[in-house]
Amino acid sequence: MRFRTKFGALGTGLVSLAILYAYFAFFGHVARLQPFWGFTAAIYIWWALLRVLSQIFNYWELDADCLRQRNFLGVKEIPWQEVTRVGSFPPKQPASSMLQVDYARPAPMSDRGHVLANPEDREQFIRTLRRFAPQATFDV
Secondary structure, eight states, rough: EEEBOOOOHHHHHHHHHHHHHHHHHHHHHHHGGGGHHHHHHHEEEEEEEEHHHHHHOOEEEOOEEEEEEEETEEEEEEEEEEEEEEESSOOOTTTSOOEEEEEETTSSOOEEEEEEBBBSSSHHHHHHHHHHHHTTTTTO
């Protein structure tokens, strides 16, 4: 099952600000402030572009074998038996939409770490995690 990252209000706000600043940079009536609007527009357009690309290329695949996190840089695979905990991120804010999936790999390749996830369908993501990793502790 594939879960995409949530675009949400932050993504919508960034794209809206990028469009607004681009409008002022190219069609603004205040000529003396045009370099400011152009510089600000370039920053927000870059940020919005990264957010849109993140929406396209950042996702999680949950299947019978493992949890896969795919992003711009590559793939991280975590077998289900290595998942130890699923909780909110940050841990003190249970209302957060971000999830932290902790894992621990046994020797000889001992490793501990976590995967941060912000899926569009948070409840379905948690249900799928519960089904594939029943040994994990769930704090959500």
